[in-house]
Amino acid sequence: MSKKYTVVIVDDHTLLSQAISSLVNGFDQFETLYTCKNGQEFIDKCKNEAFIPDLVLMDVNMPILNGIETTRQLKKEFPQIKVLALSVEENEETILKMLRAGAVGYLLKDTRKDILNNALIEVLEKGFYHTNSVSQLLIGSLHKEEQGACLKPREEEFLKLACSEMAYKEIAETMCLSPKTIEGYRDSVYEKLGIKNRIGLVLYAIKTGYFKP
Amino acid sequence: MSKKYTVVIVDDHTLLSQAISSLVNGFDQFETLYTCKNGQEFIDKCKNEAFIPDLVLMDVNMPILNGIETTRQLKKEFPQIKVLALSVEENEETILKMLRAGAVGYLLKDTRKDILNNALIEVLEKGFYHTNSVSQLLIGSLHKEEQGACLKPREEEFLKLACSEMAYKEIAETMCLSPKTIEGYRDSVYEKLGIKNRIGLVLYAIKTGYFKP
DNA sequence: CAATCTAAGGGGCATTTACCCCTAATTAAC
DNA sequence: GTTAATTAGGGGTAAATGCCCCTTAGATTG
Numbered sequence: 001m002s003k004k005y006t007v008v009i010v011d012d013h014t015l016l017s018q019a020i021s022s023l024v025n026g027f028d029q030f031e032t033l034y035t036c037k038n039g040q041e042f043i044d045k046c047k048n049e050a051f052i053p054d055l056v057l058m059d060v061n062m063p064i065l066n067g068i069e070t071t072r073q074l075k076k077e078f079p080q081i082k083v084l085a086l087s088v089e090e091n092e093e094t095i096l097k098m099l100r101a102g103a104v105g106y107l108l109k110d111t112r113k114d115i116l117n118n119a120l121i122e123v124l125e126k127g128f129y130h131t132n133s134v135s136q137l138l139i140g141s142l143h144k145e146e147q148g149a150c151l152k153p154r155e156e157e158f159l160k161l162a163c164s165e166m167a168y169k170e171i172a173e174t175m176c177l178s179p180k181t182i183e184g185y186r187d188s189v190y191e192k193l194g195i196k197n198r199i200g201l202v203l204y205a206i207k208t209g210y211f212k213p
Numbered sequence: 214m215s216k217k218y219t220v221v222i223v224d225d226h227t228l229l230s231q232a233i234s235s236l237v238n239g240f241d242q243f244e245t246l247y248t249c250k251n252g253q254e255f256i257d258k259c260k261n262e263a264f265i266p267d268l269v270l271m272d273v274n275m276p277i278l279n280g281i282e283t284t285r286q287l288k289k290e291f292p293q294i295k296v297l298a299l300s301v302e303e304n305e306e307t308i309l310k311m312l313r314a315g316a317v318g319y320l321l322k323d324t325r326k327d328i329l330n331n332a333l334i335e336v337l338e339k340g341f342y343h344t345n346s347v348s349q350l351l352i353g354s355l356h357k358e359e360q361g362a363c364l365k366p367r368e369e370e371f372l373k374l375a376c377s378e379m380a381y382k383e384i385a386e387t388m389c390l391s392p393k394t395i396e397g398y399r400d401s402v403y404e405k406l407g408i409k410n411r412i413g414l415v416l417y418a419i420k421t422g423y424f425k426p
Numbered sequence: 427c428a429a430t431c432t433a434a435g436g437g438g439c440a441t442t443t444a445c446c447c448c449t450a451a452t453t454a455a456c
Numbered sequence: 457g458t459t460a461a462t463t464a465g466g467g468g469t470a471a472a473t474g475c476c477c478c479t480t481a482g483a484t485t486g
Binding site: 169 | 441442443444445
């Protein structure tokens, strides 16, 4: 039998890692090299050549270093490693961020094991794997892209602080600015995002990952 | 070899179910009977005697029928089935709700497989399994219990609707009530939860699972 | 059957937010 | 080197929100 392709699973849920690891070991063409609990751990491992896998199954939400940042950093130093995102997150922004960061596929954890096997094979053969729904998302994103909500650094800071019980006055104090400036940020953020009140702001911040509840 | 104990895994993440299923099949004393994608599916299965397991690994967050409700209903009809909660949720409220519903243990998905095996064995031997952290939680809950935030049905309804960009006026319309009544709900909810504004309300709703962003 | 609890509704008022307007200094771009 | 964009700031006003107060009709319960 030809040499198996090596896979690493990066996920903070140890049980899931171990379980997927054993699934992968059951596949003909693949074997698990090791598992990691977060992105930083994985990047550190890759510094040693013996620990560089062919393919990595990467969770998106992880402590320390999340999947998006990990993928971005990984692509700089080790572009040969294929990253397949594996997540529960189904929202557009997250998926697109992950793909822009360099993932060659996005699988939901709600997936059958034969589909996982298939995805792994396709990634090796075609270089990528996309379900129909993700492909549609990609096409759609070509249109509405660009103009969208690009917040300035200070507006992002404000956005994060606004996801708390603080009044704008208090946010102003925290950011060492006048309340009026904060209200200015708010107004322009509302305009950019097309929202009407602070609740919309919190929902947006959660959806896009600016704020994790 | 004596007959193995049967286990069912209930989790909407198919991959995880399948993976845990194969882990369980690797344990000496246990075998997977089948897996389910939500609570309703499992309860329906149990109507047939051949599909009643000794033990069930139950996810908390699931579509259709969640882990808490499933456990509650299960305990009425099939009290002999031991329910072990298996979740990513680490917050007090959720854990306590699940245990009150009748789960005999609460495992985080961030768990090693030998610990899972151990937990399954302990549940059969002692009737329950608790990590130190969960035990501490239980002790703590004895003190502060009761007085805590028990929202009335209408207040809960309001809480969920308040986690949107709707103004209270619109919430009032949706619930077919006067704005003033809604404001009354808001005031008493704020009082019970010790919060100061609607952001706090959204954060609470997310933390306790009333609202999933 | 009286006492309490609860759900529904409302009044008044201070504060906070939302939504416009506009300036002035710095920075970046052409 | 003028233009445009960014960042910081402010003024005024209307609506929404937060925070007290209070009434009444039905349950619940002692």
